[in-house]
Amino acid sequence: MVGLDTMNAAYVESRGPASSIQYGQVPVPRCGPTDVLVQVEAVAVNAVDTFVRSGAYQTAMPFPFVVGRDLVGTVVACGSGITGFRSGDLVWTNSLGHGGRQGAAAQFAVVAADRLYHAPPGADPVELVAVVHPAATAYLGIVVHGRARAGETVLVAGAAGHVGRAATVFATRVGASVVATASATDLDACRRLGAREAFDYRDPRLGYLLRDAAPDGVDVHLDTSGHHDLELAVELLAQRGRVVVMAGLSEHPGLPVGSLYTRDGRIVGYAISNASTTELAAAAELINELAGEGTLEPGPIEELPLDRAGEAHARLETGQAAGVRLVLRPAHG
Numbered sequence: 068m069v070g071l072d073t074m075n076a077a078y079v080e081s082r083g084p085a086s087s088i089q090y091g092q093v094p095v096p097r098c099g100p101t102d103v104l105v106q107v108e109a110v111a112v113n114a115v116d117t118f119v120r121s122g123a124y125q126t127a128m129p130f131p132f133v134v135g136r137d138l139v140g141t142v143v144a145c146g147s148g149i150t151g152f153r154s155g156d157l158v159w160t161n162s163l164g165h166g167g168r169q170g171a172a173a174q175f176a177v178v179a180a181d182r183l184y185h186a187p188p189g190a191d192p193v194e195l196v197a198v199v200h201p202a203a204t205a206y207l208g209i210v211v212h213g214r215a216r217a218g219e220t221v222l223v224a225g226a227a228g229h230v231g232r233a234a235t236v237f238a239t240r241v242g243a244s245v246v247a248t249a250s251a252t253d254l255d256a257c258r259r260l261g262a263r264e265a266f267d268y269r270d271p272r273l274g275y276l277l278r279d280a281a282p283d284g285v286d287v288h289l290d291t292s293g294h295h296d297l298e299l300a301v302e303l304l305a306q307r308g309r310v311v312v313m314a315g316l317s318e319h320p321g322l323p324v325g326s327l328y329t330r331d332g333r334i335v336g337y338a339i340s341n342a343s344t345t346e347l348a349a350a351a352e353l354i355n356e357l358a359g360e361g362t363l364e365p366g367p368i369e370e371l372p373l374d375r376a377g378e379a380h381a382r383l384e385t386g387q388a389a390g391v392r393l394v395l396r397p398a399h400g
């Protein structure tokens with residue numbers, strides 16, 4: 068047991084700007100019968116954490132509300148009904164901090180057992196926490212909503228980003244043929260992750276190059292950049308192809324309606340916040356397998372102490388963390 072009544076946490080008293088994040092003492096959460104109490108080692112900072120904190124993404128939040136949704140940590144206590152976890156286990160979750168659940172950015176967090184997963188043996192907490200949100204997002208886009216199958220063509224736009232890298236790996240893993248777009252300097256990295264072809268998204272001939280690379284059409288089009296060119300995406304689509312939309316919170320692109328329905332095409336959107344515990348657990352199984360074999364690349368990481376959570380949110384919102392995963396580290400002892 069923890070033996071403490073209070074702990075340090077990064078929290079807000081109401082929805083507001085990054086500057087409203089406070090660092091201080093809140094009560095240590097208590098385990099219910101199906102919960103696990105985790106000593107937090109590392110917490111990722113995601114764009115969605117800023118959307119929840121500001122109110123841009125509306126979700127139930129108990130105040131004072133601890134920010135953040137992903138953690139890696141060590142089990143310190145289990146509810147009376149828990150059989151699958153024991154004190155000392157290294158574990159992770161990626162679904163705290165929304166839907167009425169408290170967040171992860173604290174010394175301790177209570178996690179419902181059906182949202183908690185064992186870490187792969189020997190996992191580094193910081194590297195693991197950096198991938199669990201983008202990788203689960205990629206799994207949902209490629210497997211659950213995109214329904215990519217072996218032999219299909221998957222276009223991953225923004226394939227060198229955090230979600231895009233994992234999407235390229237997952238699509239390759241299901242046996243699809245991946246065509247990627249990214250910055251010119253990242254094209255080799257996309258091919259190394261499994262992309263059959265990779266193109267500079269700034270190339271003025273991009274539409275022509277993509278048409279040439281996918282002559283039978285694109286079956287799944289996942290654009291992680293948020294800059295949706297639906298004219299091009301629908302034009303590239305194979306019969307019964309799927310355009311998967313998961314970024315660009317305030318985008319309003321035009322849609323070529325006739326080109327979509329004459330292909331029996333679909334546009335499907337999703338947010339990881341809506342994923343079921345069954346879907347998240349399926350993602351976790353694959354993430355653990357790939358993280359265990361070192362296939363999921365976390366990319367550049369910057370560690371910050373937990374008391375700089377407000378600064379981390381501000382940097383993410385102002386584009387001062389582009390390409391870098393910010394990871395918060397609570398101090399213990």
Ligand SMILES: NC(=O)c1ccc[n+]([C@@H]2O[C@H](COP(=O)([O-])OP(=O)(O)OC[C@H]3O[C@@H](n4cnc5c(N)ncnc54)[C@H](OP(=O)(O)O)[C@@H]3O)[C@@H](O)[C@H]2O)c1
Pocket residue numbers: 114115200201204224225226227228229230231248249250268291292293294312313314315337338339340389390
């Ligand atoms: N729906 C959900 O559940 C969910 C979950 C997680 C994340 N998201 C969202 O997904 C998005 C991506 O997240 P992330 O962490 O992967 O971000 P990221 O690492 O910044 O990746 C975005 C990538 O897009 C590239 N890019 C920019 N403009 C492009 C364009 N016009 N065409 C193709 N690629 C382009 C960027 O390349 P350069 O940097 O080289 O320009 C970058 O590598 C964010 O908007 C995030 O909020 C949604």
